[in-house]
Amino acid sequence: PAINFCKINSYQPLIMMTDAHHLINQCLGDRVQLLDEFLMEYLVDTLAEFEGDQEDLSESIIDFLLQSFSQQESEEIIQTLYNQINPQTPQPLNLQTPVELGPTKLEQPLYIGTDTNSEQEESVDEEVVDLVDFEVDKRYTMDLETDIYKLDDAEAINLSRKYMAPKKGDTVFIRGVHLSIGDTVLLENVTLNFTPGHCYGLIGRNGVGKSTLMKYMVHRKIPRFPEYLKVYLMEQESEGLDDTVLQTVLNSDEQRNYFIKTEQELLDAPEIDDQALTELYETFDYIDLDRDEDRARSILEGLQFTDEYIDSPTELLSGGWRMRVSLACALFIQPHILMLDEPTNHLDLEAILWLQEYIQNYSDTVIVVSHDRSFLNAVCTDIVQFKNLTLSYYPG
Secondary structure (H helix, E strand, O other): OOOOOOOOOOOOOOOOOHHHHHHHHHHHHHHHHHHHOOOOOOOOHHHOOOOOOOHHHHHHHHHOOOOOOOOOHHHHHHHHHHHHHHOOOOOOOOOOOOOOOOOOOOOEEEEEEEOOHHHHHHHHHHHHHHHHHHHHHHOOOOOOOOHHOOHHHHHHHHHHOOOOOOOOOEEEEEEEEEEEEEEEEEEEEEEEOOOOEEEEEEOOOOOOOOOHHHHHHOOOOOOOOOOOOOOOEEEEOOOOOOEEHHHHHHHHHHOOOHHHHHHHHHHHOOOOOHHHHHHHHHHHHOHHHHHHHHHHHHHHHHOOOOOOHHHOEEHHHHHHHHHHHHHHHHHHHHEEEEEEOOOOOOHHHHHHHHHHHHOOOOOOEEEEEEOHHHHHHHHOEEEEEEEEEEEEEEEE
């Protein structure tokens, strides 16, 4: 019998990301083909986190729509989208009214970026940063001329372990970052500076590009972003499958899946390769694979899953509980840079308090986007304000 999962009373976005995709496709019809991948993702992210009136929505997306549509078409699209999101309060569009957006101004902003005092000094710094990034990346990047499938099992396992990401990440420090979608610039000549052991609250008005920045990081679309770092972005609900909640969390770690598959292939081989198995089991010890199930259960219990929920198929879960599964997967993977987009949605108070403590004790980098100010105050060591095409860093 289906389990009756309770509903959680907490802040929720007006629409889920899957609904946002459907809404945009329904609104644009065949014209949706005019949108490139990242513009589509930007619109979905904006709608999924949208709070405000029609002017706010227009402020967030009008410039992007004008890259593909006329002024009249863009205004009609905004009108239709807003009426679908807020059918009870349709209102005429007025693009002439000035809109004051953004968070309250913080005291003593700390701008980290290009040093405008000395072009020569900046040039030297850029060369040093490039050299450091190259040397670090090369330590953990597989040699493209080495075909792992031509090696015997023991050599392949040893090589895989040698180039595994380190257990602890490094500081990301990249100057001169530009971010744009089409002709619209989101960030211009800024510095990314994220340090392990810190939790960064990424703030800015809806539609400014917070989610886009995180997606560029996770897809390595930012030049000189360290390839060896494990980066994970939790942003949408887990897919409903017949796998149990526990198995879904365990399967979320691709590195773990690779080694388990390799073990099975070695055990099923006509002749057992003892050296390869020895190398593999040493790797299991290195990544503490034997503790994975206990660790996954501990995370799920912290997010208020009972034993019955943990051992039930994810397809029986509501959207809110699937979001919790996605959050559990993100925490289980233990990435060097953990990025959470509205992680407290659908969480009750006990789960939020548990998540706060988990993040406070996280040894690597966390980046959080959240409308929950009390949650940000509890977990953030630093605030990063995304405004006026730049990133400003403040102590949290």
